[in-house]
Amino acid sequence: MTEDERPLDSFEAGIDQLEKVVKELEAGDLPIARSLELFEKGMALSETCRRQLEDAETRVEQLIRKEGKIQPEPFRIDRA
Numbered sequence: 001m002t003e004d005e006r007p008l009d010s011f012e013a014g015i016d017q018l019e020k021v022v023k024e025l026e027a028g029d030l031p032i033a034r035s036l037e038l039f040e041k042g043m044a045l046s047e048t049c050r051r052q053l054e055d056a057e058t059r060v061e062q063l064i065r066k067e068g069k070i071q072p073e074p075f076r077i078d079r080a
Contacts, residue, residue, distance in 0.1 A: 011052045018045040 021042040025035065 011049055011056075014045050014049040014052065018042060018049065021045065 021038050024030070025038050025042070030038070
């Protein structure tokens with residue numbers, strides 16, 4: 001089993017694999033079958049990473065406390 005075929009150990013591993021897929025696709029000169037294979041793999045990796053982010057967001061929401069009680073709040077990233 002190659003590194004790219006192993007189940008993802010972490011979000012970071014998924015992002016690393018996704019970046020490799022994108023780089024290979026962007027390099028071009030691939031047979032159509034390989035391009036489709038990479039596209040499918042990229043879509044699957046993207047979905048897995050999205051789910052991991054949603055799970056992390058849920059955990060953050062559950063841990064936010066107000067006045068001693070857990071109160072879910074949306075997780076926001078301030079972009080300046």
